[in-house]
Amino acid sequence: MARTARKQQPAAEEETAGARPFWSGTLTFGLVSVPVSLFPAARGGRASLRMLGPDGQPLARRYYAEKTGKDLDADEVVRGYEVDKNKFVVITDEELERLEPEKTRDINLTQFVPADSIPPLYFERGYFLTPASGSQKAYKLLAETMDKNDLAGIATFVMRGKEYLVAIFSEKGILRAETMRFPDEIRSPDDVGLPEKKSAPAATVKKFEKLIKSKSKKQFSPSKLGDKQTDDLLKLVKRKEKQRGNVVRVEPEADTDNKVIDLVQVLKKSLGAKK
């Protein structure tokens, strides 16, 4: 999610983040501060494949210098912004950190809006907020107040080298942050150049309204369609596992970071549920 390129950031590392909070900080409304932890509200894909060598050994991605062909370690690479073709300005981690606007280090809820008033095209990614120890009461107070009044809180804050616009929602006593796109990242139909609106024949509108009514459901039931591909892949894996020649065994990797983490269990623990 920190899409600002970090130095040496293997893709696998992003996907396994989870046991530790994604971010810890403070949520504030008025002068009330609620220390919280942030956890992703979505798991990574279940069907991630590894790149393996000819003998099945898991491979690693490395940066290398084009001229010498030599591999580069994390301390041999820097981050550069291309100001002109092939002209770069080097920006350090320290500089990026020091450029962070001070006021946005907390999630400061400066505004509350009707919870259903934000158009879906703003939403990017969801994170559950869990109370840090000692902040349960203030957390519950905010969650309950927002829920009762059907409100979402709006804030901007900086996390991992990027500023986020977030809406905080309360559902079943749990606070959830949805990161949003900034308005200048959203195109209008005009920006896209969609053709001018034409008046629609009343009879066709009626026909569609009838169709909508006949196919309407009161509640949204999540479609399993997107999961079909993953399910198919896992089925194929099961089948191939039983056949000879499709399986390779190597020394399991030592780093525990690659362990699959059950995000729901982590969240349950973090919300302080009894076992």
Added chain:
Amino acid sequence: MAARAIWKGQLKLGTTKIPVKLYSAVQDKTVRFHILDEKAKARVKQHMINPDSGEEVPSEEIQKGYEVEPGKFVILTEEDLEKLAPPPSRDIEIVEFVPQDEISQQWYDRPYYLGPDNDGNKEYFALVEALNKQESEGIAHWVMRGKYYAGGLRPVDDYLLLATFRDANEVILADQLPKPAGAAPTQKELAMATQLVEMLKGEFNPKDYKDEYRQRVMEFIEKKAKGHAPRLKPVKTKRQSAALDNVLAKSIAALKKEKRAA
């Protein structure tokens, strides 16, 4: 400048087919950096290596595997993966409708505008109007670029917006989680907190929010490019704590004072 359509298809609604073009509704403005070789000040390349030997493995020798248990991989060939791809189709099938605002924000992934494929497509605008009148959102299923998609179809400013959904297996819903532990707030605290949020209540005005950090980083890059980067001070953090009702009362008083001054 008009955007280019990224895909063409047809909305299937009962027996009606409406030809449409798909356009991205967003434009990511995140500041993007390149990874550079510090010594050579040149862009780096990436390759795959065998971490044991440090040797490069050429792409034609790389296999893909699914780790069924630590250290045990099932190899999947390119043919295997091709067979798993859904059959190509141009149909965006509307399977049902739900009230707008029924779908949690958590489901939405990437938004696209659908534009009518041939000018003056009256059925397109009739569908927009019908969805507006019924305050309805369509649930769509389609296949695009070798992948199944589900998404929500709703009207935005006289046009159709199709937002893809995340896969059901990926989304964690509040239903699956326990209520947070800890003492419940008192009635007095709830009343005060309600008073506080009511004072901060308003309409959602996206134009009020700017990516200030992005702006600061870009300004700094420009200055540094010209050779005079300003000195940056380290940032400080602050903390405070006090009894909840005390802080609530102070917050309300501060806001009242602000409003009077305005």
